[in-house]
Amino acid sequence: MKRFRGFVIKEFYHIFRDYRTLLILFGMPAIQLMLFGYVLTNEIKDAKIAIYDPSKDVVTRKISDKVLSSGYFILESNLGSVAEIDPVFRQGEVKLVLIYEPGFAQKLEKTGTARIQLIGDASDPNTANMLVNYASGIINNYLASMNSEKVPVQIIPEVRMMYNGELKGVYMFVPGLMAMLLMLISALMTSLSITKEKEMGTMELLLVSPMQPSQIIIGKVFPYVFLAFIDACIILVLGNLVFGIPILGSITLLLLESFLYICMALSLGILISSITNSQQVAMMISLVALMLPTILLSGFVFPVENMPVIMQVLCHAMPPKYYITIIKSIMLQGNGIEYVWRETMILVGFTAFFLALSIKKFNVRLTS
């Protein structure tokens, strides 16, 4: 036991001596959380639009006013003809063009209907879709207010946004960020630190020492459990203090689940290091094969439900997906273990699987 303690202390020395790495490990969650909280939103704000208004009457001006005063849009240019639409899109600033038909107010008065055309720059389909939806919503509202006393039957929708009343993007990102950073620290850092010993040749020294191979591995990963835990806490506390993200469920449960996830990531890291011999390869595997799927296939950025079926199946093979589901459920919905036991069991399964595989692959001898 004393030997083991000495070994863990050595590992801590290794980590604390390298202040650059430490700085990044602890600075990263803070900076990324700020980024996600303040910078990355898909909310539409001040999107640049162009208007082609050949009729220029009271009604079209009023509608334009409504659209521009909504806060979603600002006017970039007034077009003189339909032919100007293409060049204005090509320059890349304008995202939406609003076109009134000629003689708009007159037609509306006489025939009761008039037409507006919205053209979105769908080279960015997501934004185009939202802009068109928002703009037609504003026009519909204007119409409704114009007709309000004349419509005899009206169904009024009452909308309640559950769990995230202000539709903040950061609610979505905090769980994802935790999943990503914990994965990074646990899987990547451990695999690097083990392969480093192999690369430098010091692994042989450790293997001929009286320590058990299992002790060596546990001693190696132990400090990273600690670091990962601190990072998780930093994210939770900052998220709560700065962005007001609630932790509705039990904190103990949240931390226990995080611990389970860290163990899963660590066993993955051990697996990676047992099949590679150089840091470069370990890092490439971790980054290229782990990071992007963690970001994209876990429901972090893109909701899993919208993906094609094959992708959804693939997503189910991604451990971060379960972790993200679990902590969203605990933090934002205040659920207890009875809602997430299935995901928890799956994470336990992953951990066991990775561990079994790496024990099978682990060599006591380093043969080249």
Add this chain to the structure above:
Amino acid sequence: MRTILYIIQKEFLQVFRNKSMLPIIFVVPIVQLIILVNAATYEMKNIRVSVVDLDLSGTSRKLVSKFQGSPFYQVRSTSFSYREAEDEMKRGNIDLILQIPAGFEKNLLKEGHEKIQFVINAINGQSAGLTNAYSTMILLDYNREVVIENTTPAMMTGIRTIQTDYSYWYNPKLNYKTYMVPGILVLLVTIIGLLLSGMNIVREMEIGTIEQINVTPINKIQFIAGKLTPFWIIGLFELAFGLSVGKLLFNIPMEGSLGLIFMSAAVYLFVILSFGLLISTITHTQQQSMLVSFFFMVVFILMSGLFTSIESMPLWAQNLDKLNPLMYFIKIMRMVLLKGSGFADISRYFWSLVVYAVCIVSLAILRYRKVS
């Protein structure tokens, strides 16, 4: 010149000798491109609905059938208890609860107005916003039908309608894949380029071979040039490969000139690789270098406009983003490939990249010292 060629030869040898790196450099990114492009979609087509219809009248049933008929919705369950529906939402099985109160039809026809409830799971704020917009639209449509059914033409006079048509240019079907392919391609080329170059010099330092190079008559500029060129060629090759895969598998449009793409890519890769070398010169271990690269990469990627639009960032962040090379190149790729923009349209981004390249490479050369 000959000296540079030797260094290039050495670097290529080292890359191709490493059997486990080759698939990582060439195969994994393409596999990822294929997989991730399919995953990266904001398209909403499976909004899962639970209906709580406490009225069960003709009007309420018809409203529910409107939701059933829409391709965006999937009615998962109907129940008479809101509690049950909310529990399903808690389990994450439901995105929207549509609650119709008892006496809905009667009140609607008698009073002329009645409320219904949309309860939306808003953890993903963006999806929630769209769900709300779609649902309101369906409701408005249905409302129009009800109005026509229940009123006489005389009552209809004075009601005005504005017909809104919309069309989506450059991508009429709102195909997200054509949008994501250029972006993800940039991402993969960047990751490979930055990591390869970022770990390169530091690796020689760790192994100790840098000393051997330091005692040779190779000067700084030759050394950096020799280190950059192989990765530059690999990067361009990978981009070409990825573009072909994108064209063959996803049929992405290539409206603009490919020459323009590769010209910009040449400059862009230069920026990324020099950036990697710069990182390589200021760090001491591969682990450090990797972490620093990772840090910048995540910030660059997230702020590049790949997943979220740059226009919706706050102004200070947009200004900060001017330091983000990925932002320029993703813009160029998308504009040229999807919209057919010419050099005049992208010139601002292109020259920014050139300036960037010059600054970074001089920094890297300045930072590199021939002593350990």
